[in-house]
Amino acid sequence: MSAPIKLKSKHQGEDVICIIDGEFSSALDAHITAETKKSLRAKPADWQSFISASSKGITYVNIQKPKDGKNSTEHYRIAGAALWDFMKSINKASVHLATGNESSALAIAEGLWLKNYRFEPYKKKKSAFEIKHIGVQKEISSKKEVDSLIAVLDGIYFARDLVNEPANILTAVEMAKRIKDGGKQAGYKVDIMGRTKIKALKMGGLLAVNQGSTKDPTFSVIEYKPAKPKNKKPIVLVGKGIVYDTGGLSLKPTLNSMDIMKCDMGGAAAVAGAIFAAATAGLPIHIVGLIPATDNQPGPDAYGPGDVITMMDGTTVEVMNTDAEGRLVLADALAYAKKLKPELTIDLATLTGSAIAAIGTYAAALMGSASDATKSKLLEAGTNSWERLVEFPLWDDYENDLKSDIADIKNLGSSPLAGVIIAGKFLERFTDYPWLHIDIAGPAFLPSARGYLPKGATGFGVNLLFSFFKDYK
Incomplete structure (x- = not known):
């Protein structure tokens, strides 16, 4: 099964929207309340954790930037794996990566899809949860880099x-x-x-x-x-x-x-x-x-x-x-x-x-x-x-x-x-x-x-x- 990663100019019905370090794109403003923005921008005690909140039927997740000295790309891969666990816990199977830069967004997508792997051809009962769709904001990445990530x-x-x-x-x-x-x-x-x-x-x-x-x-x-x-x-x-x-x-x-x-x-x-x-x-x-x-x-x-x-x-x-x-x-x-x-x-x-x-x-x-x-x-x-x-x-x-x-x-x-x-x-x-x-x-x-x-x-x-x-x- 090929990685379901797609570039999009805006989110289109995804269950979860992911932002990085409290940054909101202008396209999100119409879908989120000021109160939700404020709660998402709060700093967690642990720099590796993230904050989630819901607004108008959409679950938002704010992933923190890495601590100084930490490998940035690996931080976001691990965050992607943690996001997978969170999405499973709320039974939401699609996500839109709305802010950040190309490196951070694609690393989150990478961690999500690597975590999603299952080897179950010999099981009668398959895993109930799997990621169905990963959207990446078009303005922060290129088709060439997305296709390269899907290939690897x-x-x-x-x-x-x-x-x-x-x-x-x-x-x-x-x-x-x-x-x-x-x-x-x-x-x-x-x-x-x-x-x-x-x-x-x-x-x-x-x-x-x-x-x-x-x-x-x-x-x-x-x-x-x-x-x-x-x-x-x-x-x-x-x-x-x-x-x-x-x-x-x-x-x-x-x-x-x-x-x-x-x-x-x-x-x-x-x-x-x-x-x-x-x-x-x-x-x-x-x-x-x-x-x-x-x-x-x-x-x-x-x-x-x-x-x-x-x-x-x-x-x-x-x-x-x-x-x-x-x-x-x-x-x-x-x-x-x-x-x-x-x-x-x-x-x-x-x-x-x-x-x-x-x-x-x-x-x-x-x-x-x-x-x-x-x-x-x-x-x-x-x-x-x-x-x-x-x-x-x-x-x-x-x-x-x-x-x-x-x-x-x-x-x-x-x-x-x-x-x-x-x-x-x-x-x-x-x-x-x-x-x-x-x-x-x-x-x-x-x-x-x-x-x-x-x-x-x-x-x-x-x-x-x-x-x-x-x-x-």
């Missing part, structure tokens, strides 16, 4: 739906199909490779992880190429597509771990959602997405600790733990990316528990060989989208942990320390171009709802990448 929100919903889908339904083959269907809607191409082509490419990492499964792997190549892209060489996005991860023979504990492992393709979903958003918005950026996908199962033919496998680029890897499988499938995709001669490659993956231990669920870990200027732009995009990044070092010292006695490299470090960085050093071996790695294990899938983020899949990475592409060069 649709991309986030697309990614969330992919991650939330149960693994018995969303196999690697089914995920590839849904991404291809998304391409028909948004305007990008998808080439889906099956087992035969994957074998021909000699993708030993992807094939090894798939050995224990009864289901086929896929390798999907997504391409969005507008008529006049800004970049001469493509930006390549790589997304980890482990549709379900038992840990393989290095079996995960079932309690509070394996039960949510449908989320291990969060990187693939972020790549698909970001390209969906970019294509829908018509951004002038040539993007190629690579998604290696399979489940990781402890079947009778499963690869095991102690095995040696040969990757696409000929590198041999001693498998120390079959639950360090994500880096194996990503490595093959990163090696494939060399053929595309990318201007920049960014991979996203729910890769390590170490990233969660280091920074929790509020940010993702960033590292890589791209220039400081490129990193700076991506970090800025993280702040703008509030999908924040924390840069980790990728010093050569860490490479010692990956030395193997019998192969070129191991897939796990020699100690439990710095696991997020060791995983990055493993991936670095398969690149020869400007590259960034984003470990989204913490923020991609939440144990409980937070603000405009739902319990479960958040779609982390879509807004980040879209913000980066929107301001690229």
